[in-house]
Amino acid sequence: MSSDNTIDSAAVKKVANLARLKVTEEQTATYGAQLSGIIGFVEQLSEVNTDNVEPLASVVDITLPPREDEVTDGNMQEEILANAPETLEGFFVVPKVVE
Numbered sequence: 001m002s003s004d005n006t007i008d009s010a011a012v013k014k015v016a017n018l019a020r021l022k023v024t025e026e027q028t029a030t031y032g033a034q035l036s037g038i039i040g041f042v043e044q045l046s047e048v049n050t051d052n053v054e055p056l057a058s059v060v061d062i063t064l065p066p067r068e069d070e071v072t073d074g075n076m077q078e079e080i081l082a083n084a085p086e087t088l089e090g091f092f093v094v095p096k097v098v099e
Contacts (some may be wrong), residue, residue, distance in 0.1 A: 007032045007039070 009028045012035065016023045023031065077090060086093040 007035045011035075 009025075009032060012023065012028045012032045015035070016028075016031070081087045081090070081092070084092045
């Protein structure tokens with residue numbers, strides 16, 4: 001990567017290799033420009049003063065009301081198994097996938 005934040009084709013190929021992606025020469029130029037734009041945006045964010053900002057899990061300052069933890073949809077075995085193409089002794093029958 002050069003000093004003007006443009007990502008060269010060698011860096012794109014290295015990133016693609018690390019991500020196990022196959023890229024063509026044409027894609028290398030396109031992705032280089034896109035990655036350069038992303039890095040430029042991230043560098044802009046580093047200029048923002050966040051000294052007095054507390055870490056947040058969400059930008060919305062609300063508290064969800066608690067609810068009782070209770071089972072509301074149990075005891076429906078027959079209704080659920082009615083959708084299965086094949087059942088046996090109260091369970092779904094599926095094809096064997098391991099020999």
